[in-house]
Amino acid sequence: MIHIPPRQQAGTAGKAGSQFTGVAFPYVTMAATDGVVINTVDFTPGARTHWHSHEDGQILQVLAGRGLVQSEGGPVVILRAGDTVWVPPGERHWHGAAPDSFMVHTAISLGETTWDAPVAEEEYRAKAEENER
Template sequence: MSIKIIAAGQQPSSAAPSEYFTGQVRIDSPFQGTGSARVGGAIVTFEPGARNAWHTHPLGQTLIVTYGRGWLQEWGGEIQEINQGDIVWIPEGVKHWHGATPNNAMTHIAIAESLNGSAIEWLEKVTDEQYKK
């Protein structure tokens, strides 16, 4: 096995599935480890007002905010602001959502490990009422 380079622009952008996202969300450069590697992720861009559904990760998730301003909320907690340069660790099994603020786009690199072939468990969508800060 040798090192693999995925050149910029080699993979087309795709729209995030509306089943799990609200608003305009683009996924770029998805990656997945091979062999015994369990890590995978993608670069995700949320346009203003866009967000993902409530979800959990069996082994946690790291977010690296590369552009803009976003929001993150843990179930039962207050909405927190995340900004370019922030790194967020979400522990395993914590129900949460993340996305852009109403007036600003946000891009992050999302990294998570798979357990038994799954890195995420999607739950219900975040309502407009829940999205208000």
């Protein structure tokens, strides 16, 4: 077991080679440990990740605000506080804040992350679908 109290977390207000469009504040809650990385990210309105995938998948837990998520070829889905998203291994996707809202989420990334191109504005602004409540 590894216990990481807040004073020992490797928090940062940004990271070199950022893979975000807009302003996002990633906080590394747990640096890579046994192939798992945990980040809490504060996204400003319109901020989002680039397209990416995870070797062994990713779990997103929305803590506050309203956001968007999309897997390649799928619909843009609206996220709200309390939502959890499972992204299967290798599935290319992006996630971030809605155009008119901040969003905070915790991302649990499993295995290596492969980053790709920024999300085009027309992809980001596509009509979003409500998730079931």
